[in-house]
Amino acid sequence: MSAGNQQERLNAFWIVGFTDGEGCFHVSLNKLPKMSLGWQVLPEFRIVQHGKDEEVLNKIKDYFGFGNVMVNRKDHHGTRKEFKVRGLENLNKIVNFFERYKLATSKKKDFDLFSKIIKMMNDQEHLTKEGLDKIASLASKMNRKPKLRYLESSETNTLDTNLRL
Numbered sequence: 001m002s003a004g005n006q007q008e009r010l011n012a013f014w015i016v017g018f019t020d021g022e023g024c025f026h027v028s029l030n031k032l033p034k035m036s037l038g039w040q041v042l043p044e045f046r047i048v049q050h051g052k053d054e055e056v057l058n059k060i061k062d063y064f065g066f067g068n069v070m071v072n073r074k075d076h077h078g079t080r081k082e083f084k085v086r087g088l089e090n091l092n093k094i095v096n097f098f099e100r101y102k103l104a105t106s107k108k109k110d111f112d113l114f115s116k117i118i119k120m121m122n123d124q125e126h127l128t129k130e131g132l133d134k135i136a137s138l139a140s141k142m143n144r145k146p147k148l149r150y151l152e153s154s155e156t157n158t159l160d161t162n163l164r165l
Contacts, residue, residue: 010059012101018060019098020105023047025114027139029132041126041135043117044086045094048072051079058083064097066090091118110142 024046032040045067049057057069060083067090072082085094095115103111117135125131 010056010063012097015060015063016098016101016103018056019047020103020107022049023107024143025107025110026143027114027117027135029136029139036127037129037132039132041117041121041132042086043091043114043121044084045091045114046072046082046084048080048082050077051081054081057081064090064093066093088118088121092122095119113138113142 025043026046027041027043030040030042031038047057047060051071054069061067061069064085067083067085069081069083072080074080085091095118098111099115102108117138120126120131120135126135
């Protein structure tokens with residue numbers, strides 16, 4: 001059954017299953033000189049689909065009542081659309097949702113790390129060097145991605161092993 005045909009069954013458990021298959025919890029650290037430490041922590045939750053399935057992304061947006069549906073990329077395979085959530089207020093709602101309705105795949109590990117980072121940001125730990133280092137360490141363990149540029153920067157010290165969880 002295609003995503004378009006499943007929209008009538010859209011509920012919390014459907015969204016969790018869909019996220020297990022298609023969702024992503026992501027945290028990037030971007031060099032930004034105007035920030036107090038020179039780095040911006042940018043967490044986001046997103047679900048990407050082929051453009052022909054944009055309607056299901058809009059249904060997910062309607063379910064939560066926030067987020068944006070926009071073009072993710074265009075290439076020879078067509079247009080990809082994404083439902084994206086940024087901003088601590090809404091990301092806290094996403095964290096609360098997935099704490100209540102549990103993920104079942106390896107995305108649970110990414111969510112757990114994401115949740116820790118969001119809580120650290122709520123406590124403004126990202127505004128300290130120690131907190132930023134810890135966030136970078138946690139984020140580097142998410143989504144099987146290469147080492148963060150922040151961790152490779154000559155402007156940062158080698159992470160204290162106590163900061164690693």
